[in-house]
Amino acid sequence: MASIGTPPFVALVDSYSTGNFLPPAFARLGVDAVHVQSTxxxxxxxxxxxxxxxxxSFVSADADGFSATAAELASLDVRAVVAGQEPGVPLADALSERLGLATNGSALSxxxxxxxxxxxxxxxxxIRTARQFKSGDARSVAAWAEEHGTYPVVVKPLSSASTDHxxxxxxxxxxxxxxxxVLAARDIFDLPNTEVLVQSFLAGTEYIVDTVSADGRAYVCGVWQYEKTVVGSGKRIYDRDVLLAPDAAPVPExxxxxxxxxxxxxxxxxxxHAEVILTPEGPALVEIGxxxxxxxxxxxxxxxxxxxQADLTALAYARPQEFLExxxxxxxxxxxxxxxxxxxxxxxxxxxxxDQNVVDKIASLPTVHLVSVKLAPGKRIRPTVDLLTSPLxxxxxxxxxxxxxxxxxxIQDLKDEVYVVRAGS
Incomplete structure (x- = not known):
């Protein structure tokens, strides 16, 4: 690894999916990236x-925790350690703390x-939150819901994402x-669910609040309102995320x-990346990554x-004073x-x-900037029940x-023609 080039470097931990936007963002600031895999x-x-x-790129799987990985990064004069996706958060926290870099620390990882x-x-x-309970026993979860006294309740994994289960x-x-x-399944990160979380239902409209911080000062880089639709099972799923003006109610709140x-x-x-519901009592967090x-x-x-958010993140780590100014x-x-x-x-x-012709028709609509086709030939397509099963x-x-x-x-008249599907598994 010592021969890979000249510093400065940033280490990106578990840079799956959206995290792939981070290497070019750092490169635009003259910072090269190395990848750390936590599994x-x-x-x-x-x-x-x-x-x-x-x-x-290397795998952090040393038996003594992460000391070998920390030594490797220190030898490269790495200037920042950043989580590229959710599973990389604890290791990024620990490595950045060990190396004395800008960090969120491990105490609250x-x-x-x-x-x-x-x-x-x-x-x-x-801080205002939902009421909640966790257990590895499904009957105990149901008993809490009965004692809680108000339905509906929300049941979900402890550490997944993308509305998984x-x-x-x-x-x-x-x-x-x-x-x-939930307990019978593995989460989106392929880890077994050994416990399940049940929470009181937060009634109200849900919003996204995205931020980037440097030294405890947060810049809010977008607030979006979720619009949802109901599928055949009765489940409400995400349909549109709508950008709001920063001074529009209830954005300041x-x-x-x-x-x-x-x-x-x-x-x-x-x-x-925070998801917040505006309840009659005020905002309450769904979750934050x-x-x-x-x-x-x-x-x-x-x-x-x-x-x-990718360029802002790179700037916050590579040039924090410039970011703040x-x-x-x-x-x-x-x-x-x-x-x-x-x-x-x-x-x-x-x-x-x-069918690329159909994709092109959607892409040619006046307000369409990009069509992301999520499934390639040979992949399984299933009825949509969450973000993971949304095909476009x-x-x-x-x-x-x-x-x-x-x-x-x-788009609703065209979307079902994008994929040619063979029925069955």
Whole structure:
């Protein structure tokens, strides 16, 4: 590894999927990246890192924790250690702390990954949250829901993402069944669910609040409102993420709340992606990840926001003073209307082909910036029940809200023709 080039370097830990935007962002600032893998094998459920974008790569699997990895990075004069995706958060925290770099520290790492610990940490700080309980026994989860006294309740894994195995349950039987499904499954990061989380249902509209911090000062780089739709099972799934103006209600209230969450969870450096519900009592956290927004696309966000979370993250680590000076106002500017649309499907089978002509028709709609086709030929397509099973992600911007709505309607007439599907497994 010592011969890979000349510093400065950044180490990106578990840079799956959206984390692939980070190496070019650092490169634009003259910083090369090395990749650190926190598990012996790559996680099969996620789009792996593009190792061609790195000057070197190695696996942190040494028996004495991470000391060998820390020594390796120290020998390279690494200037920052950043989590590229959710599983890399604890190791990035530990390595950055050990090396004396900008860090969120390891003391609250578990609270930044385990959703039960996350909410308990906020509760201890006097911050509004859902009520909750966790157990490895499905009957105990159902018993808590009965004692809790108010349905619906939310059942989900402790440390997953992308609405993986999230259930909204209206009675004890449904709660126990959902808990059994969670406990029988592996999470999105291919880890077994040994416990399940049940929480009181937060009624209200849900929002995204994305931030990047340097030395405890957070810049809010976008607030989006979730619009959801109901599928045949009765489950509400994500349809459109709509960019809001920074001065539009309730954005200032959401931002003020998320700043208290960042402080309570010790997120002082790097990106964060928060999901918050505005309840009748005020904002309450669903969850927060100390990593990039999974819907982040640099070119798209540059158009509608003038910057993007990947470039902001690179600047915050590589040139923190410049980051603080350039973003001293602390809040983004909305340049134009924008939407991220996650399509749904009822198809069930194997993708035989992708009809590029249909993809091109969608891409040619006036407000469509990018069509992300998530399934290649040979992949399994299933009816949409969450973000993981949404077959297309479409980034839309320009025009006005009416133009975006018109193109959204047009997409509904085309989306089911994108994939040629062979029924069956």
């Amino acid at each position: 012996p094998e790559l996680m099969p459920s996620m789009l792996g890192p593009d190792l061609g974008a790195y000057r070197g 578990r609270a930044r990954r385990d959703k039960f610990e996350m909410i308990e940490t906020l509760r201890a700080a006097g 999230v259930f909204i349950c209206d009675d004890a039987a449904a709660t126990e069944a959902a808990a059994r499904q 959401l931002i003020a709340y998320v700043r208290t969450v960042l402080d309570a969870l010790g997120i002082r450096n790097g990106p964060a 100390a990593r990039l927004n999974g819907n982040m696309n640099p070119a798209f966000h540059d158009l509608c926001l003038g910057t993007n 350039r973003h001293a106002d602390g809040v983004y500017t909305k340049r134009q209307d924008a939407v991220v649309h996650n399509t749904r499907t009822i198809a069930d089978g194997v993708v035989e082909a992708v 992600r479409i980034f839309m911007t320009g025009g006005d809200s009416a133009a975006l709505r018109a193109d959204h309607r047009a």
